[in-house]
Amino acid sequence: MSQGLINAIQSTQPSSIARRDFLKFSAVLSSTAAGGLLLGIQYVQAGGKSNAAKNAMQRPYLEDQANTILSPNAFIEINAAGNVTLVMAKVEMGQGVYTSIPMLIAEELEVDLKQVSLRHAPPNDKLYGDPMLGAQITGGSTSIRAMWEPMRQAGAICRNLLITAAANQWKVDAADCVATNGQVKHRSSNKSAGYGELALAASKLTVPKEVKLKTPEQFTIIGKPLHRLDTPDKANGLAEFGLDAKIANMHYAVIAVCPVFGGKLMSVDDSRAMASPDVIKVLTIDNAVAVVAKHTWAAKRGLDALTIEWDEGKNNTVSTQDLVNDLKKAAKKKGAVATNEGDFNKAFKQANKTFEASYEQPFLAHATMEPMNCTVHVTKNGCEVWVGTQVPTFAQKTAAAVLGIAPEKVKLHNYLVGGGFGRRLETDNIKIAVSFAKQMTVPIKFVWTREEDIQHDMYRPYYFDTLKAGLNQKGLPVAWSHRIVGSSIMARFAPDSVKNGVDADAVEVAKEPPYTLPNLYVDYVRQEPRGLPTAFWRGVGATRGTFVVESFIDELAHLARQDPLQYRLALLDKTPRLKNVVQLVAEKASWSNAKQSAKGKGISAMFAFGSYLGTVVDVSINAEHEVKVNKVVCVVDCGIVVNPDTVKAQIEGGIVFGLTAVLHDEITIKNGRVEQNNYNDYRMMRINETPVIEVHIVQSAEAPGGIGEPGTAAVGAALTNAIFAATGQRIRKLPVGNQLKKG
Amino acid sequence: MKQLTINEKTYDIDVQGDTPLLWVIRDIVGLTGTKFGCGIAQCGACTVHLDGKPVRSCVLPVSSITEQKITTIEAIGEQASGKKVQQAWLDVEVMQCGYCQSGQIMSAAALIRDNPNPTDADIDVAMAGNICRCGTYTRIRQAIKQAAKEKV
Numbered sequence: 001m002s003q004g005l006i007n008a009i010q011s012t013q014p015s016s017i018a019r020r021d022f023l024k025f026s027a028v029l030s031s032t033a034a035g036g037l038l039l040g041i042q043y044v045q046a047g048g049k050s051n052a053a054k055n056a057m058q059r060p061y062l063e064d065q066a067n068t069i070l071s072p073n074a075f076i077e078i079n080a081a082g083n084v085t086l087v088m089a090k091v092e093m094g095q096g097v098y099t100s101i102p103m104l105i106a107e108e109l110e111v112d113l114k115q116v117s118l119r120h121a122p123p124n125d126k127l128y129g130d131p132m133l134g135a136q137i138t139g140g141s142t143s144i145r146a147m148w149e150p151m152r153q154a155g156a157i158c159r160n161l162l163i164t165a166a167a168n169q170w171k172v173d174a175a176d177c178v179a180t181n182g183q184v185k186h187r188s189s190n191k192s193a194g195y196g197e198l199a200l201a202a203s204k205l206t207v208p209k210e211v212k213l214k215t216p217e218q219f220t221i222i223g224k225p226l227h228r229l230d231t232p233d234k235a236n237g238l239a240e241f242g243l244d245a246k247i248a249n250m251h252y253a254v255i256a257v258c259p260v261f262g263g264k265l266m267s268v269d270d271s272r273a274m275a276s277p278d279v280i281k282v283l284t285i286d287n288a289v290a291v292v293a294k295h296t297w298a299a300k301r302g303l304d305a306l307t308i309e310w311d312e313g314k315n316n317t318v319s320t321q322d323l324v325n326d327l328k329k330a331a332k333k334k335g336a337v338a339t340n341e342g343d344f345n346k347a348f349k350q351a352n353k354t355f356e357a358s359y360e361q362p363f364l365a366h367a368t369m370e371p372m373n374c375t376v377h378v379t380k381n382g383c384e385v386w387v388g389t390q391v392p393t394f395a396q397k398t399a400a401a402v403l404g405i406a407p408e409k410v411k412l413h414n415y416l417v418g419g420g421f422g423r424r425l426e427t428d429n430i431k432i433a434v435s436f437a438k439q440m441t442v443p444i445k446f447v448w449t450r451e452e453d454i455q456h457d458m459y460r461p462y463y464f465d466t467l468k469a470g471l472n473q474k475g476l477p478v479a480w481s482h483r484i485v486g487s488s489i490m491a492r493f494a495p496d497s498v499k500n501g502v503d504a505d506a507v508e509v510a511k512e513p514p515y516t517l518p519n520l521y522v523d524y525v526r527q528e529p530r531g532l533p534t535a536f537w538r539g540v541g542a543t544r545g546t547f548v549v550e551s552f553i554d555e556l557a558h559l560a561r562q563d564p565l566q567y568r569l570a571l572l573d574k575t576p577r578l579k580n581v582v583q584l585v586a587e588k589a590s591w592s593n594a595k596q597s598a599k600g601k602g603i604s605a606m607f608a609f610g611s612y613l614g615t616v617v618d619v620s621i622n623a624e625h626e627v628k629v630n631k632v633v634c635v636v637d638c639g640i641v642v643n644p645d646t647v648k649a650q651i652e653g654g655i656v657f658g659l660t661a662v663l664h665d666e667i668t669i670k671n672g673r674v675e676q677n678n679y680n681d682y683r684m685m686r687i688n689e690t691p692v693i694e695v696h697i698v699q700s701a702e703a704p705g706g707i708g709e710p711g712t713a714a715v716g717a718a719l720t721n722a723i724f725a726a727t728g729q730r731i732r733k734l735p736v737g738n739q740l741k742k743g
Numbered sequence: 744m745k746q747l748t749i750n751e752k753t754y755d756i757d758v759q760g761d762t763p764l765l766w767v768i769r770d771i772v773g774l775t776g777t778k779f780g781c782g783i784a785q786c787g788a789c790t791v792h793l794d795g796k797p798v799r800s801c802v803l804p805v806s807s808i809t810e811q812k813i814t815t816i817e818a819i820g821e822q823a824s825g826k827k828v829q830q831a832w833l834d835v836e837v838m839q840c841g842y843c844q845s846g847q848i849m850s851a852a853a854l855i856r857d858n859p860n861p862t863d864a865d866i867d868v869a870m871a872g873n874i875c876r877c878g879t880y881t882r883i884r885q886a887i888k889q890a891a892k893e894k895v
Contacts, residue, residue, distance in 0.1 A: 189887060
């Protein structure tokens with residue numbers, strides 16, 4: 001997620017953390033000085049807080065219990081037995097935050113990770129808002145970037161209180177006391193006391209305003225490839241995702257939304273469904289039907305027995321081609337200017353050689369393995385919602401808005417997320433589920449079939465990009481223009497962020513390419529896809545932008561008859577960390593031998609999410625003109641690394657996610673309906689097609705960068721550049737699909 | 744009324760015969776480790792063992808089950824191959840979101856029980872029916888090889 005998006009969400013969520021508090025956070029984030037910032041907005045009074053049981057993370061957050069005696073901030077609770085519970089402000093969706101954030105706290109709190117229990121944070125922007133995003137959002141690869149300092153501060157403040165409590169008790173100098181492994185020790189006398197013994201006394205102390213954080217040389221936890229805390233229960237079936245919520249007396253429902261976007265329900269004949277075994281009720285809302293039954297299959301069987309008439313509305317003739325034509329027509333308009341440096345037109349006219357190319361990237365579904373779902377119980381006094389969401393406070397507000405009640409009346413139970421990728425930044429599932437559930441008095445689990453999930457996703461927009469460049473006699477760019485045409489997600493998600501018509505996400509990477517490009521002009525034309533809802537998708541603007549910029553620079557290198565690696569290096573002096581990873585990945589992938597040994601190598605360079613990636617993809621093409629991806633090598637410089645194994649895992653998985661889409665996937669529209677149904681026609685990469693993936697991490701003391709999305713964003717162009725190297729065929733329209741066969 | 748043996752326990756189940764085993768396990772018996780992913784045997788998230796053989800429970804009508812014993816992720820650790828696979832999954836840190844991993848582990852446990860020395864090609868055949876959207880495949884391959892080497 002871009003800095004633009006970050007600013008955007010801050011400024012457009014007035015009901016979340018107050019502006020003043022952002023500034024406090026921002027100030028701390030941008031400086032290394034330790035401050036008392038957490039206390040300004042996140043102070044929770046000691047005493048009376050909960051003592052979450054072991055394995056609490058499997059469950060929604062627990063009711064308050066009376067055993068916690070020390071809780072100097074909203075993230076740490078210690079009881080008299082010395083049990084430490086860490087409250088997770090971020091949502092675990094596979095990216096490893098339920099380990100990396102505990103590592104940050106434990107580093108300063110001086111506890112072993114084996115000693116801590118975890119608990120999902122309840123919805124509360126003020127206590128648990130992301131300092132970069134301004135609300136309780138897990139997304140945009142911000143978790144470590146935003147929480148790096150506040151979480152260590154939270155741990156250090158608590159440690160400081162425990163040491164002071166011990167020193168007071170022993171009547172010794174606090175400077176002679178040290179915290180280690182859940183205990184405070186007095187060096188001179190060898191006295192020691194566990195955190196549990198000290199918690200009550202510590203809770204009565206004034207919380208310090210200044211705490212000193214460790215320097216990197218002092219780290220004993222940060223930087224180690226520690227095992228994850230969330231995985232043991234994911235190996236034995238005990239981990240609970242939203243779809244696994246178990247509520248007493250719960251019914252199950254399966255839904256059908258009007259297949260044409262924007263259409264409504266006209267009529268439904270439920271006589272056969274009501275006669276179907278175990279069906280309890282058929283519910284309707286303006287654009288959908290739900291069958292409620294004793295179990296999911298009975299509901300599905302009932303749904304199949306309905307006769308539904310839809311009022312399809314005005315979009316029922318729309319096809320993908322219509323939407324693409326809209327984009328191409330819009331591309332002739334002048335856009336909102338994102339960058340204008342030098343004089344593009346003049347430099348382009350005077351150039352030695354010019355080149356122009358357009359690129360198309362399709363609509364994409366998220367296709368998380370856990371289909372969309374939501375369990376709701378509407379009662380006289382409010383509502384309970386059980387769901388895995390990336391946006392707990394938005395989820396709460398969505399349910400409240402449907403019911404016309406205050407958000408506090410909605411009790412949200414968050415769960416482990418069975419794949420987010422941007423899909424669970426949206427709360428459309430909650431809106432639908434609550435709209436149905438309010439018609440009944442029992443808890444109901446709403447399950448989206450895979451078909452419903454794919455056909456009623458909120459899609460990565462279709463983008464149409466056109467670039468022009470003028471080259472000098474050496475073949476280097478002296479003029480560069482880039483027009484992006486597509487849906488504005490920000491205009492819906494954070495409307496106030498769109499300044500002068502520029503959607504910061506849509507122009508990500510394009511707006512500020514890492515290369516030296518004199519006479520740079522970038523503009524954006526918004527064109528919405530007639531009723532089709534759009535949303536963020538893993539890698540967000542960087543996935544779109546990197547594919548285009550890294551394809552075009554590759555085209556220019558070939559036009560200039562230069563090696564694509566050397567061409568990039570010649571233009572990367574202004575981004576030295578990127579230049580470094582590109583040089584390193586070339587070495588690791590034996591790029592210099594590419595001409596002799598393997599024709600099919602492609603490269604990409606990316607700076608996004610605060611991280612620098614050099615990626616080389618090696619492909620071969622078989623006799624049936626199918627692409628086989630043999631190997632991907634990626635060098636990443638993401639600054640200070642909290643858990644190197646998680647960084648590797650995220651890059652590996654991100655690469656597979658990116659390759660899957662670029663090779664295979666597109667959502668297409670016919671008669672206003674999504675044509676794809678399930679994993680049979682919305683294809684996922686499988687183990688037999690997965691390449692060897694090598695990830696190398698650059699040692700760095702710079703501020704941490706994001707890691708959940710960069711692998712996905714960086715790999716696409718490296719793949720299509722490799723296909724060009726292997727075949728001479730330039731892929732300008734995704735997915736690759738069977739284009740090589742036609743060619 | 745039908746009797747099913749799941750993880751060595753017997754359950755009396757009262758559902759229509761066309762009901763897929765998946766929904767009986769999840770909604771009626773209440774074991775939610777077995778996951779719903781696609782409903783058409785394309786993704787493998789619902790994999791359970793039927794007399795030791797991996798099957799996609801989302802397309803298996805309960806009426807087709809007679810005497811066979813059903814094993815789910817919750818009990819696979821009681822078998823040597825399942826225990827080895829679960830441990831290797833943790834050692835290698837295969838899991839990300841984890842939603843598909845019950846199914847991956849069930850497929851892998853059957854593979855290494857029957858084939859103590861699986862080749863890459865064997866792994867491809869046994870595991871290609873299991874989708875992982877997080878893309879953990881390289882680690883799945885590594886973990887299977889590690890588990891296969893472990894002595895009981």
